[in-house]
Amino acid sequence: QVQLQESGPGLVRPSGTLSLTCTVSGASISNSHWLSWVRQPPGKGLEWIGEIYHTGNTNYNPSLKSRVTLSVDNSKNQMSLILTSVTAADTAVYYCAKAGAYNLEVWGKGTAVTVSS
């Protein structure tokens, strides 16, 4: 069974760069469906950030596209998220998720990121 685990710094300075990694276990990332990042600010709803395929093909949320870069490392079975020029509005729990048929069927446990000086 596919499992996802997010990791990265829990605190990022304003105007800095947020960098997170999602490690996939239980399956090769090359055999997986698209992998997404979703975030959830404290007490708020879900926002899709973007997705990547093992080939490196990506799709991004237009609202974040100018600040987001996704990448994949097939040898490590990992994908990564980079979000630049962060502000307090980027404070959230960040989830990675594996796509099913037009949905997000498997989710990691999430990692909390706070943007603060």
Added chain:
Amino acid sequence: EIVLTQSPDTLSLSPGDRATLSCRTSQSVSSNYLAWYQQKPGQVPRLVIYGTSNRATGIPDRFSGSGSGTDFTLTISRLEPEDFAVYYCQRYGSSPLYSFGQGTKVEI
């Protein structure tokens, strides 16, 4: 951009009650592209319904989904204590690829 509006924001019910949650989209959505998630406090969202009416793995049959076009419904026939949670509808499409409703909280 398609907007998903869920109603009500909060549903106050008792165990054993029937829960009916609504998700309306600003443009017509293919039935294949509509899903529902359950999120309990401090927990990860969990896929409940996909393709409008298909239960995800391990989801009990008291959960059902229906709808078409711009109106979709998640029904919980008889609420169990573990069903009290926030439920999000999600649509797959374009720009952005995945978008979510604001959520409906089902509370006791």
